[in-house]
Amino acid sequence: MPARILRDYVKRALRKLDLMSKFRLERTLPYEAAKLWEMVGDVERYPEFIPWITRLNAYNRTSGSEGQSGFDADVAVGFKMLTEKFSTRVTRDATAQTVDMNLIKGPFRTLDGRWTFTPTDTGTKVAFDMDVVIKNPILDALFKANIDRAIGILMRIFEQRANDLYGKG
16 A cells, blocks of 8 residues: 555656746846857857767758758767767757757657847847656656756856857956
C-alpha cells in the first residue's frame, strides 16, 4: 500500500512539473537591438562562450527574403558527468529581430526557444522564451527544479558576451 501511494504522489508531482515547461526571462540591456540580435543569432560561436556547449556543427543553411536565414545544428552539451547531443533548427529574422530554435531530434519531448529584441529609450529589451520537456522524467524534474538558476546564468553569459564585444553599455 505505501509503495502505491508514493508512486501516485510522484506521478502527480511530475504532471505538475510538466505543466511548468514554459519559461520567460526579460532584461533591458544598454546596447542596440541589431547588435544584440546579431550576437545571439551567431549560434556557431556559442561553444566559445557558453561553457556547457562543447560542440556545435551547423548545416543545411537557408536564406529567404525579408532578412530571414536559418540552419540546422547538431549540439553537444556537457554538465559534469552528463553529456547529451541534440539537433535544432535555428531561424533568424532580421526584420522581426527574433532568433528561434526548434527541436529536430534529441533527448527532449519539446525544445523550443525564442529570443526577441525590442528597442527602448535606454537600450534594448531582451526577452527569452523557452519551452522544454526532457523525455526522461527524472532528468526533466531535476532540470525544472533548477531552471530559474540555469536561465539566469545563461542570460548573464550573454550579458558578459555583449560587454566583451561592445564594451560597457
